[in-house]
Amino acid sequence: MVDLKRLAHVVALADECHFARAAERVHLSQPAFSRSIQAIERELAMRLFDRESGTVQPTPAGAFLIARARRLLFDARCLQRDAELYRSSELGDTAFGAGPLPAATIMPLVLPALRRQYPGVGLRLEVNNWQLLYQRLLAEDIEFFVADTRDLPADPDIATASIGRQNGNLFARAGHPLAGTDCRFAQAWQHGLAATRLPTVVKASMAQLAGLPAGTPAALAVECDDLSLLRTLALNTDSVLAVSDAAVQEELRSGLLVQLNVADLPPMFAEMGIVTLLNRTPSPMAQRAIACVRELAQQVNAPPGD
Structure with missing residues (x-):
């Protein structure tokens, strides 16, 4: 099962196109962030980002995954918010x-x-x-x-x-x-x-x-x-x-x-x-x-x- 936290790291890198900025955005050190990206690439057996051109850009496989990752993360945020509101019986x-x-x-x-x-x-x-x-x-x-x-x-x-x-x-x-x-x-x-x-x-x-x-x-x-x-x-x-x-x-x-x-x-x-x-x-x-x-x-x- 794909880790939602790692998917969030993938989306952050796609948005920032830069490892250091993306790592700062998700509050990780750059080495730890890089390991997270490498781990999900190993799990999926796909290279998600090209790193050779000076800037970080999604590969076709990466673009495919990122679009779906955004939706999964969006739904997860909605679920968490709704569950908290339901539990506390508050309108928010x-x-x-x-x-x-x-x-x-x-x-x-x-x-x-x-x-x-x-x-x-x-x-x-x-x-x-x-x-x-x-x-x-x-x-x-x-x-x-x-x-x-x-x-x-x-x-x-x-x-x-x-x-x-x-x-x-x-x-x-x-x-x-x-x-x-x-x-x-x-x-x-x-x-x-x-x-x-x-x-x-x-x-x-x-x-x-x-x-x-x-x-x-x-x-x-x-x-x-x-x-x-x-x-x-x-x-x-x-x-x-x-x-x-x-x-x-x-x-x-x-x-x-x-x-x-x-x-x-x-x-x-x-x-x-x-x-x-x-x-x-x-x-x-x-x-x-x-x-x-x-x-x-x-x-x-x-x-x-x-």
């Missing part, structure tokens, strides 16, 4: 992420609800764009994240569950030159569009509506993952804000921002989803947090297809 702390839109619209409902229901549990929420949250998920630094999922890669290691759409529009300050008039997207574009990082399909549509030459990317005037800064920008300049309706409800109610009447604007929306690792069972607290997100998103998001 959890960490999860949210993109800029759900952070501004869904999480203000979710965090208070979770704190009221589970005051003894530690929660860590990371707010960032989906690219960074995706990397955090793969590294197992967070258990799930909520974001617009349209640009997510086709990754067999992740699962995505839709929680509905957030409809969007173009908004500007009450005294904006286009406020209260019928306009076209190209006119709004000329004032400078401000938004969070937008999906590729949305940018392509905007480039066409703005009348940009074919193949020219739609470069926003301001791209920022902090919605509070984008709202401040729209309130103090003639920049036009492209965002979900739910993200500016307070400013719309107070009359500080108005929705522009853009005749040629196609339906705008964010396709919200919960993203998890496919083969990892979320911790008990993460499962409750996901359920809470699903429930409260219904108060914010429009049903799919609206």
Whole structure:
């Protein structure tokens, strides 16, 4: 039977491509680490790493083993965590992420609800764009994240569950030159569009509506993952804000921002989803947090297809 600890050493060497760094990572001396790698190579009767080229690289046999070793080690960590939680009858702390839109619209409902229901549990929420949250998920630094999922890669290691759409529009300050008039997207574009990082399909549509030459990317005037800064920008300049309706409800109610009447604007929306690792069972607290997100998103998001 293959020793999981030695498999962890193999994975560390594959990641570091350097014996000394890998040994330091697993808290072993370099001679002891080298003996561990040699021992598993003897047990499997396969050479797992090439060492002659100056850097350490997996052989084809090594690459084959490393991919499966990562999965075994992942499952072992999940099993140990779940067993400890089951034994202690505790929910356990959890960490999860949210993109800029759900952070501004869904999480203000979710965090208070979770704190009221589970005051003894530690929660860590990371707010960032989906690219960074995706990397955090793969590294197992967070258990799930909520974001617009349209640009997510086709990754067999992740699962995505839709929680509905957030409809969007173009908004500007009450005294904006286009406020209260019928306009076209190209006119709004000329004032400078401000938004969070937008999906590729949305940018392509905007480039066409703005009348940009074919193949020219739609470069926003301001791209920022902090919605509070984008709202401040729209309130103090003639920049036009492209965002979900739910993200500016307070400013719309107070009359500080108005929705522009853009005749040629196609339906705008964010396709919200919960993203998890496919083969990892979320911790008990993460499962409750996901359920809470699903429930409260219904108060914010429009049903799919609206």
